[in-house]
Amino acid sequence: MDRNKIALIGGGQIGGNLALIAAEKELGDIVIFDIPKMESMVKGKALDIMQLRPHDGYDVNIIGTSDYQDIKESDVIVITAGIPRKPGMDREDLISINLSIMKDVANNVKKYAPDSFVIVISNPLDAMVYTFYKVSGFAKNKVVGMAGALDSGRFRTFIAMETGYSVQDVTCIVLGGHGDSMVPITRLATVGGVPVTDLISTERLAEIEHRTRFAGGEIVKLLGNGSAYYAPAQCAMEMAESYIKDKKRVIPCATFCEGEFGVNGYFIGVPIVIGSGGVEKILEFTLTDDEKTALNNTLDVVKKTVAETGL
Ligand code: APR
Numbered sequence: 001m002d003r004n005k006i007a008l009i010g011g012g013q014i015g016g017n018l019a020l021i022a023a024e025k026e027l028g029d030i031v032i033f034d035i036p037k038m039e040s041m042v043k044g045k046a047l048d049i050m051q052l053r054p055h056d057g058y059d060v061n062i063i064g065t066s067d068y069q070d071i072k073e074s075d076v077i078v079i080t081a082g083i084p085r086k087p088g089m090d091r092e093d094l095i096s097i098n099l100s101i102m103k104d105v106a107n108n109v110k111k112y113a114p115d116s117f118v119i120v121i122s123n124p125l126d127a128m129v130y131t132f133y134k135v136s137g138f139a140k141n142k143v144v145g146m147a148g149a150l151d152s153g154r155f156r157t158f159i160a161m162e163t164g165y166s167v168q169d170v171t172c173i174v175l176g177g178h179g180d181s182m183v184p185i186t187r188l189a190t191v192g193g194v195p196v197t198d199l200i201s202t203e204r205l206a207e208i209e210h211r212t213r214f215a216g217g218e219i220v221k222l223l224g225n226g227s228a229y230y231a232p233a234q235c236a237m238e239m240a241e242s243y244i245k246d247k248k249r250v251i252p253c254a255t256f257c258e259g260e261f262g263v264n265g266y267f268i269g270v271p272i273v274i275g276s277g278g279v280e281k282i283l284e285f286t287l288t289d290d291e292k293t294a295l296n297n298t299l300d301v302v303k304k305t306v307a308e309t310g311l
Contacts, residue, residue: 004028004244007071009105010080011042017233030062031070039066074113076240081105082122084227085220091123092305102128106135117243117278119236120145125178127305129254129267134311140256141278147178148252148269149235154215155184158208165191173252175269176298183294184209246276260284
């Protein structure tokens with residue numbers, strides 16, 4: 001049986017961790033692609049992970065390259081190409097540079113891996129995944145943005161920190177754009193099925209929601225020279241794994257909506273089922289009036305950033 005093939009477009013901080021996690025999960029052979037200037041660096045990362053295999057015993061191959069020919073016949077593509085945020089920047093500030101990079105990547109992925117399932121991580125996420133979709137012409141079920149997985153993971157983390165209970169038992173969902181206007185749906189968050197609204201005071205929950213919205217920026221400030229990379233890589237690989245193994249995980253992802261949640265023609269964070277068909281279903285549920293208003297606010301932010309792409 002042929003192994004799956006996973007190509008990582010961008011071999012920087014997130015890209016390197018994506019390669020490591022994909023290898024550890026034995027999801028398939030891995031190609032780390034970057035621009036010619038970075039080819040030696042990604043070859044080095046690939047070789048380093050190759051040499052980690054004897055200790056963990058996983059048999060996948062990892063290569064670094066700057067030749068798009070090497071991504072041919074990839075099953076999954078994960079895109080982190082672009083520049084990350086620096087302190088003081090919000091995700092939207094990245095658009096002018098990352099837009100031209102994403103157009104170039106989309107054209108090459110279309111040419112060399114037209115049947116792949118594509119996960120976009122580059123920021124500003126909602127506009128970058130839209131750009132990939134428009135430029136590549138891929139079907140909407142084959143393109144998603146990694147955002148909600150990370151944002152709800154952050155929300156889960158803060159709830160676990162607050163209660164002292166296992167993060168594994170915290171479930172919750174964050175909808176909307178991958179920006180400070182995202183919408184944590186606190187009324188549906190539970191710890192082992194017990195509503196968090198019965199466990200944590202309203203005031204503290206409001207603070208946790210706020211920290212979740214600005215969690216990316218908190219890390220940018222602490223790192224001083226880039227944005228988060230461990231958790232984003234883990235989230236994207238969770239999505240890739242669900243596709244490769246047809247697990248049908250339910251994960252909030254930036255997904256192209258055509259009427260769902262009242263959103264039409266934009267990628268926005270909604271709960272979806274990921275299986276071998278890619279985005280197999282959007283799981284729509286009834287929102288309260290406040291949640292609807294918050295979703296409309298976040299949609300306005302997304303629309304503004306998407307308008308800047310000119311697509
Ligand atoms: N094609 C392929 N790779 C590219 C291109 C391109 N046209 N342009 C830049 N890259 C590469 C860079 O050379 C670099 O190695 O993308 C990589 C980005 O890596 P980092 O700078 O380390 O950034 P990282 O922290 O991995 O974040 C990547 O994800 O979360 C978002 O905001 C973040 O947009 C950023 C992206």
